Amino acid sequence: MAQLLSTCFFILISMQLADSSGVFELKVHSFTNTGSVCEQSRDCQIFFRVCLNYSLDVTFITLLCNNGTVQIGTFDADQSFISSSAPITVPFKFKWPGNISLIIEAWNEESSSDQSTENWYRMINRFTTNKRLAVSKGWSHDVHRGEKSELRYSYRVVCDEFYHGDNCSDFCRPRNDPFAHFNCDATGNRICLAEWKGEYCAEPICSSGCNEDHGYCEAPGECKCRLGWQGPLCDECVKHPGCLHGTCSQPWQCSCKEGWGGLFCDRNLNA
Structure with a gap:
């Protein structure tokens, strides 16, 4: 029961959650009542109660949907109702599981502002949908028909801005x-x-040609030399200090040119 309580969300029109990863959206397009459902239809109004559970197990959903009422619009019970209101939204902050159990109930409002769901005889009809629902900008459309009513609605799941993937988990x-x-x-x-x-x-990407082994950069377009290397592209080794007539293939070498010797290649061998 505790696990079901943690996964059952009550849809309220004013519900707002911050930092969500996605949103379940529901549109009620029309509700048609084909018969009298109120003892005093002149004063009778209809409201909807909606419950969304993120699994295909509808066990105990009715028990868990207490206080899950939402006023989609007031209208006479013996007339057709067409909704042009914005979708009902339920943000979520987890990986979208891909499964939903959706219950939409139509109830009588026998008196003004009385939306009690304790008396089951006042429920006009219940519409249930159990299915896999992928993340998509397209809407899934459903029509449910009962003995006294018909409900047309659609729903979808979309990721919030900056969230991506099949379950809205890639940020x-x-x-x-x-x-x-x-x-x-x-x-x-x-x-x-x-x-x-x-x-x-x-x-950062260094300047073109900068030696990857001997150069680096702290900002794009730079080429700073590591210790022992020099030149615009950091591809010239630094000779041993004092090396006069010598070369190097690695830092701090002093390889004497022909005709020169000594530690610093400063001794003329031809003298």
């Missing part, structure tokens, strides 16, 4: 600050800005 928000420099593609992959590289696009 990618563009940034350009000292820690990262990237944009995001439609699937949530990081796309480095020009002159940056690396997994998080935090490594």
Whole structure:
């Protein structure tokens, strides 16, 4: 029961959650009542109660939906109702599981502002949907018909901005600050800005030709030499201090040219 309580969400029109990863949206398009459902239809109004459970197990859903009432609109019980209101939204902050059990109940409101669901005889009809629902911008449409009524509605699941993937769990928000420099593609992959590289696009791209082993950069377009190397591209070794007529292939060497010797290649062997 505790697990079911943790996964059952009551839909309230005013519900707002911050930092969600996605949103379940529900539109009620029309409700048609084909018979008299109120003892005094002149004063009778209808409201809906909606329950959404993120699994295909509807066990105990009715018990868990107490206080899950939502006023979609007031209308005469013996007339048709067409809704043009915005979708009802239920944000979630977890990986979308892909399954839903949706219950929509139509109830009598026998008196003004009385939306009690304790008396079951006042429930006009109940419509239940159990299915797998993938993340998509497209709407799934349903029509449920009962003995006294017909309900047309649609629903979908969409990821919030910066969330991507089949379950809205891949987060990618563009940034350009000292820690990262990237944009995001439609699937949530990081796309480095020009002159940056690396997994998080935090490594600057050095100037063209800068030796990858002996040079580095702290900002794009630079080429700073590591100890023992020099030159515009950091590909020239630094000779041993005092080396006069010598060369090097590695830092601090002093390999004498022909005709010269000594520790600093300063001794003329032809003298």
